[in-house]
Amino acid sequence: MNDDIVARIEANPKYHELVSKRSSYSIVMSILMIIVYYGYILLIAFNKEWLSTKLAPGMVTSVGIPLGVGVIVFTIVITNIYVRRANTEFDEMSAALLKEANKK
C-alpha cells in the first residue's frame, strides 16, 4: 500500500467525518439490536406471565408470539437499513475521498 496515499487520507477531514459518521451509526445500530434481543430474553427470564397474556380476550395467541416474530423481522429490517445507507451514502463519501487522495 502506498504510504503517501494513506497519509493524504489521514490528513483529509472527510476521512475522519466518514469514519466517525459510520462508526457512530454502526454502534447505535448494534446497541439497538442488543437492547431488542436482550430485552426479549430478559422478559422471558423475568416476566413470563406478561408474555403469556392473550392478545385479546377470547384469543389464543399470546403477546410473546407476535413480539418474538417481531424480533426476527426487526433483525432483518435493521440489517438491511444499515446495508442500504452504508452502500449509498457512506460509499459515496468513501469514493470521493479515494478520488481526492489519488489525484494529488
Added chain:
Amino acid sequence: MISKSTRNALALTLGLMVAGGAIAAGADLGNTTKQATNWVAIAMFGIFVAGTLWITKWAASKTKSAADFYTAGGGITGFQNGLAIAGDYMSAASFLGISGLVFANGFDGLIFSIGWLVGWPVITFLMAERLRNLGKFTFADVAAYRFAQTPMRSFAATGSLVVVAFYMIAQMVGAGQLIKVLFGLEYTYAVIIVGVLMMCYVLFGGMTATTWVQIIKACLLLTGATFMALAVLWQFNFNPEALFAKAVEVHTKHDAIMAPGALIKDPVSAISVGMALMFGTAGLPHILMRFFTVPSAKEARKSVGWATTWIGYFYILTFIIGFGAVVMLTQAPELYYVDGDLAKGLKGGGNMAAIHLANAVGGNVFLGFISAVAFATILAVVAGLTLSGASAVSHDLYATVFKHGNADSAAELRVSKITTICLGIVAVFLGIAFEKENVAYMVMLAFAIACSANFPVLFMAVLWKDCTTKGAVAGGVVGLIASVGLTILSASVWEAVLHNPKGSALFPYSSPALFSMSAAFLVIYLVSKMDNSKQAQLERSLYPAQKVRSETGIGAAAASGH
C-alpha cells in the same frame, strides 16, 4: 412408506433438553431409530448428488490458483454469497431441530430461532466490510494484519481448527442419525457418503463448488419449507390465530405451548447463551471465510443483508411448520405417532416433525424431496467447514508460519488439497467413533469457542489501536481454555457425557460465553496495556494505516488479486 415397519421411537433430545434445562442441545439430532428404506428419498438425493458433482466438474476447470481454491477468485456476487452464507448456516439441525422444538413446546422454539439470528446484524455493523477490506483468504489474515505473523497465525489456525472439529463431529453424527430415519440406511454409510462427497466438492471444485452446493441447498431448503408453511397456512385461510387455536386444542400440553416454558431457566444462562449465539456467529471461520469471496466491501454488506433476510425468513417458516405439524399430524395419529398414541411421541423421534409434515401435506414424493434436502443440507455445511479447516492449515500454518510467506501458490494449493483429504478421513473416523456418544453440546461448544477465542481477537485487532500480539494471543488462549474448560464442567458434559451424578456439575450455567468471552477481552486489554516492547510500539504505530485500509478499502482489491 415410513409408517409400516417403524419401531419404537426414542424420546429425543427435546425431552432430555427441557428436563435437563440444557438449552445447548437445540442443534443436536439426537439418537434415532432406523426406518424402512425410502427409495424415493434416496433417488432424490441421488439427483442432488449428480447435479452437484456435475457443478464440481465445471468448478474444477475454473480452480487453478490458491485464490480460486480459497475464494472462488473473489467473483461471487453479494446476492449469491448471501444465499451461500444462508446455505452454510441453516443446518439440518436448525431445520429439523427447531421445527421439532416448536412441535414439542410451541413458544420455546421461537426463542431458539431468534438466538440463531441475532448474530447477523452484529457481523453486518461491525465486521463485514472490515473483514473484506483487510482479509485475503482466512480470518487470520485480518487478525494478524499488523501483528507478529507466527504467534497470531498459529493461534488463529488453532481457533479455526478447534471450532471446525467440534462443528464437524456434530454434523457427521447428525448425518449418520438422519440417514437411518430418512433413508433407512446404515449409520456408517451416511458418514462415509458425507465424507467422500465433501472431499470431492472441496478437493476438485474448491470454493466455487462449495459455494454452488450451498446456494443450491439454500434454494431447495427455502422452497421446500415455503411450500410446507403455505400448505399449513392455506388450511387456516392464512389466519395464524386459527392455526394456534387448533394447535392448543390438540396439543397434549394445550395452552402451555403459547407461553415460554422451561427453556430459559435462569437469567445468567439466558444471557450467556445469547452471547454465545450473537457473537459466536462472528467468530465461525467457515462463515468469516465467505466474506473474501466477494469483490468489494459493498458486495460483502449486500451478502450479509441477504443472508440475514433468508435466514430470518427461514426461521419464521420453521415456526409455522412446527405448529402445522402439531395440528396436521394429529389428524392421522396412526401414521405418525408411536402406536398412534400422542403421548408416546412421533415415530422416528421428536426431530421428525417437519419430515412427517412433508408427508402430510405433499405425500410420498414430497416426503422424499424434504428428506433428500435435509441430508443435502449436511453436505453443504461440512463442505464449508472442510474448506475453512484446510485453508487454516495451508494458508495460515504452512504458507505463513512454516514458509514465512514464501510459499508459491501451487505448493500452497497442494497442501490445502492434502489437508482436505486428511480432514475428510479424520471426519469419517470421528463420525464413526462418536456414533454412540452424546454430542448435543458440541455445536454450542463450537459457538462458545468462536465467541470467546476467535471473536475477541478479531474484534480487538481490528478496532483497538493499542492491541498487541502478546495481548491478543494471551486473551485468545484464555478464551479458548475457559470456554472448553467451563463446558466440560457444565451439566451438558460433566453429567450427560462423563456420567457423573446429577447435580454434581461445578459450572451451573448453560453456556460459558458470558465468562469466557469477558475473560478473553479483559486479558487482551490488560496484557496489551502492559506490553511496552519494541514490537508492541511498532504494532501500535501500524494501526492508522490498517484503519485507513479497513475503512476505505484502499489496497484491498489488489491484495485479493481480482
